[in-house]
Structure formats: structure tokens, C-alpha cells
Amino acid sequence: MKERILFTSVLIFGIGLGFFGWKLWKSNSAASQEPVLVEEWSTSVLKNTANSEVLLREIPGKLKLVYFGFSHCPDMCPRAILDMSAAVKELGEDGRNLTPVFISVDPERDSPELLAKYVKQFPGERLVALTGEKSKLDVLQNAFGAISKKVSNPQVAGGYTVDHTVFLYVLDDQSRILATFPGGTDGKTLAKDIKKFL
Secondary structure (H helix, E strand, C coil), X not given: CHHHHHHHHHHHHHHHHHHHHHHHHHHCCCCCCCCEECHHHHHCEEECCCCCEEEHHHCCCCEEEEEEECCCCCCXXXXXXXXXXXXXXXXXXXXXXXXXXXXXXXXXXXXXXXXXXXXXXXXXXXXXXXXXXXXXXXXXXXXXXXXXXXXXXXXXXXXXXEEECCEEEEEECCCEEEEEEECCCCHHHHHHHHHHHC
């Protein structure tokens, strides 16, 4: 009975994530003409892989490609990082103006040291990986319209996983979301649409 309740809860949460994410993507896709200001980006401070505090608005690059995920994610997070790296490469010289940013939604496991090891598995040197206190991460996720939830799973390391929205956000140097892409968008497609903003 408990298993059925847990399964139903996870299913409902997953459907909610999908519906919410679909609405967000439809209202703020690459075709959208209305940039969305994320004031929290200008004021938030997180820690990078060197355990140094970083004011998000000072991350270099005319544009940032932001993804909320976690290092123990089995599929969508590695795919997103690879797609972000591919987009930077696809843009060639223009890729210098795009900084991929991976923000952990699992601060309990994702220490700066662990994230440093995690990002070494991926190509490219521009990727910025960040973590921080859960309260700060919650505020930032909310500002982007992103959601995450810890879900018990005794079969994985730590005994839990994290359900989360899987969107990539294009942010400009004024802390505005210019476009949102669903997880699984390949690097060529990302680069083609991002190029419009460079």
C-alpha cells in the first residue's frame, strides 16, 4: 500500500513538472518576444568547484546557458551538459560569448569538491558548476520557474534521487531570460537559436 501511495505521489509530481514546464516553455521559448527579468540572478551568491563564492551576475559571457540538475542524475543532466558544450563548440568564435552554467539542486550530496570531479567528465572548459545552501537554491529555482523535489529511492547512492524540471535557460547580461529550451534539445539546435542573441 505504501509503495502504491509513493508511486502515485511521484507520478502526480512528474505530471505536474511536465505540465508546468510545458507551459513555461510555450510562454518563454526562443520565439518569445518578451524577456523575463530574473532579479535573483543579480543578487544570488553560490559556490563554485573551487569552493569560492561567486556572485552570479559576475559570471563572464554575454549570454549564460543555465541548467538546474544534480551529479547523481542518470540521464538528463549528463545529456544537458553535453548539449551545452556542443552548442558552445557549434558557435565557433561566437561561443566565447556563451557560458554554460550547471546549478546543482542536490546540495546535500553535491559539494564543490564532488562537482569539480563531476564536470571533469565533460568536454569544454567554459562550464561553470555551482552549488550552495538549499534555501538559496530554492529561491533561485523559483525565480526561473524551475522545480525540484527529493524522492526516496533505496536503490541509489544516498537512498534518494531528485525529480526536477529539465529546461535550459538563455540568460543575457541584464539577468533576463531570452529563451527556454526543453531538455534533450541538441547542441546544433541550441546554437542556431542562441546565435540570434549574440
